[in-house]
Amino acid sequence: MKYTKATDYALHIMAYFVKQDGKENFSLQPLASHMNISPTYLSKILTQLVKADLIQSSSGVNGGYSLRKVKTDISFYDVIQAIEGSGALFTCEMDEKRSCPIEDVMRSAERLMVNDLKNKFIFNII
Template sequence: MKYTKATNYALHIMAYIISREDSANLSLQPLASHMNISHTYLSKVLTQLVKAGLIQSTPGMNGGYCLRKKKEDISFWDVTQAIEGSASLFTCEMGEEKCRLQQVMRDAESCMESYLKDKKLYDVVREFPSQGTLEK
């Protein structure tokens, strides 16, 4: 199983925003330069995070992005779902109504979902502060 590059960026963006001491808006330009990705691609990732209610966007001269949800409450699952959606990773294509193989895969997904819901980005950033600096 492999998550998209957008999920990788989204997790790093969220870790960075969570790790910041101030609550000032973070503008697109410096973030895109620091992450070495295009403004267009970064904007698409940020839009998905806004739609998920994790961050908010403020237009204008002093605008930018900041947390919308309490930083201690944001889980890895929240960010992953914002980017990847909620589709199942495995679907039986054999046409069996009650596929036992699919049930095993769903159970595995459920375990992963529970784990990622329990893991908060804030706890990881706090434990390993350099992880929130967007270092590569």
């Protein structure tokens, strides 16, 4: 399985916010420069993180982006779900009249992975 580049960036962005103790407002341009991401692409990622209530944005002279959620409560799953959504990773495409045993195995593995990611916190890797 492969996550998008946006998920990679979002995880690194959230790690950076957490590392800065979550008290600072980060402006788009300096953050894009620091993360080496185009401001346009970064803006799209930040918008998704705002919609997921992981960060907040404020306008004005001292505006920017900052953590909304408590830094010790941000899991890898929270960030991944904000970017990738919550759809299943595997869906059986075969026209079977009964439950697909292959899909059952894949869904079981996905549940294990999701539970593991829910219990891994960005704060713990900093």
